Amino acid sequence: MITELQAYLKDEFGIDFNDPSLLAEAFTQASYVNEHPKEHLKFYERIEFLGDAVLQLFVSEYIYRRYPELPQGRLTRLRAAMVCEDSFSKFALECHFDQYIRLGHGEELAGARKRPSLLCDIFESFIGALYLDQGRPAVEKFIQRVIFPKLDQGWFDHAVDAKTSLQEFLQRNGDVEIEYHLLHEGGSENEPVFTVSVSANGKQIGEGTGSSKKHAEMAAAQVALQALRQIKK
Amino acid sequence: MITELQAYLKDEFGIDFNDPSLLAEAFTQASYVNEHPKEHLKFYERIEFLGDAVLQLFVSEYIYRRYPELPQGRLTRLRAAMVCEDSFSKFALECHFDQYIRLGHGEELAGARKRPSLLCDIFESFIGALYLDQGRPAVEKFIQRVIFPKLDQGWFDHAVDAKTSLQEFLQRNGDVEIEYHLLHEGGSENEPVFTVSVSANGKQIGEGTGSSKKHAEMAAAQVALQALRQIKK
Incomplete structure (x- = not known):
């Protein structure tokens, strides 16, 4: 299974591991080690400990540089949305890492292979192994492909x-004037409905409604973002 | 104050900042910014966000390599003891960073300069600035001097x-046979006292007592460690 993984990583990501034993360690769960006592295997937990810290720093550094105006509180919220079980387990599935995990029979039967907590661990341990084997540039290249594009795709917009x-x-390619205009105020006194438009350099790019002006602005921005992302595709 | 800090860092640590504005940002608290609105200053929080992740990774990597047999749970406990307000505030004081923080008057009067939470933040933001200005090797050199020796000095033995x-x-310099022997079992049935010795390659290096065999072994190991560390000095 580790040989197949090695070939897959080479094909899919251009990653050629120097030390396959690191890769084996990163994809082996304790239950598998326990079922193969004679092989003196290691399981992923120590490498995962390292990988977690690698991801924490590289994601922090990326968003620190990308959002030079974002205050610390928001950076922290954004990082928490990116560096978490939910995201990492999805990345692991997207990379088909689930197919290469070495599990014991009991864990296999219990459905561990698709369990988000395990997938998250394996994503982290893979990063740890990649960092140990190939150093920082290889990790950066990998997460620039797997993690960072999700920012543009809106995965973390809630953060x-x-x-x-x-x-x-x-504003990524220069200054753009963004304005929000209140178009309409309706509804009842208890349930007001605000309608707001958002424009870029005078051209309307979205419209949204909400129970407050602020909520309507957020909705308009969200509509504009979705439309702009559609165009970009 | 930042000019003095620059000179001090050069003298004391051989660190010569290329961009003093990073250093200024790292040592400036929000209260100082608020009192000097015309100077358009930045305060340390964003750089601290980055520095925290830098420390997390570099400490993780160091203990991962140094303790190749330590399981993840213990690595995590050790890291938590090293990467925390208590440690970082002490490192900040040891480095005299408290003298260079730019504080507003109110915060100064409230004693913020010696507040562990602020000292911890400043230690992290300094590391963030160092990382941005000089890259990884400079940070490693600095923490190899300021943080890692504390492991040998027993700062984190509780973890x-x-x-x-x-x-x-x-065992750092090769295999040594360590043995624990029960020397004596005394006390009463309700309050037993165990006495245990510890030996290295057959030579006794410590003795300890405790309410269980395990506690006595811990005490003996602690005594031996203290004695060995005395010799090493």
């Missing part, structure tokens, strides 16, 4: 608010 | 148990 995301999206 | 520390200390 950075839509207005900030829109601003960052539009 | 790695004394038996593990003793083993690591003795």
Whole structure:
């Protein structure tokens, strides 16, 4: 299974491991080690400990540089949305890492191969192994392909608010004037409905409604972002 | 104050900042920025966000390599003891960083300059600035001087148990046979007292007592460690 993994990583990501034993360690769960006592195998937990810290720093550094105006609190929220079980387990599935995990029979039958917590661990341990085997540039190249594009695809929009995301999206290639206009105020006194438009350099790019002006602005920004991302594709 | 800090870092640590504005940002608290609105200053929080992740990775990598047999749970405990407010605030004081923090008057009067949480933040933000300005090798050199020797000095013994520390200390330069012997079992039935000796390659190096055999072994290992560290000095 580790030989297949090695070939797959080479084909798919251009990653050629120097020390396959690191890769084996990173993809082996304790249950497998226990079932093969004579092979003196190691399981992934120590490498995962390292990989977790590697991801924490590289993601931190990326968003620190990419969002020069974002205050610490928001950086922290964004990092928490990126560096978490939910994200990492999805990345692991997207990379087909689930197919290469070495599990004991009991864990296999219990469905561990698709368990988010295990997938997350394996993603981290893979990063740890890659870091040990090939150093920082290889990890950066890998996460630039697997993690960072998700920012543009809106995976973490809930962590950075839509207005900030829109601003960052539009202003990446120079200054753009973004304005929000209240178009309509309706509903009842208890349930008001605000309608707001957002424009970039005078051209309307989105419209949204909400129970407050702020919510309507967020909705408009979200609509604009989705439209702009569609165009970019 | 930042000019003095620059000179001090050069003298004391051989660190010559290329971009003093990073250093200024790292040592400036929000209260100072608020009191000097015309200077358009930045305060340390964003750089601290980065520095925290830098420390997390470099400490993780160091203990991962140094303790190749330590399981993940213990690595995590050891890292938590090293990467925490208590440690970082002490490192900041030891490096005299408290003298260079730019604080507002209110914070100064409230004693913020000696507040562990602020000292910890400043230690992290300094590391973040050093990382941005000079890259990884400079940070490694700095923490190899300021943080890692504390492992040998026993600062974090509470996180790695004394038996593990003793083993690591003795076996760094090759295999040493460590044995624990029960010397005496006394006390009453309700309050037993065990006395245990520890030996290295047959030579007794410590003795300890405790309410269980395990506690007595820990105490003996601690005594041996302290004695060995005295010799090493």
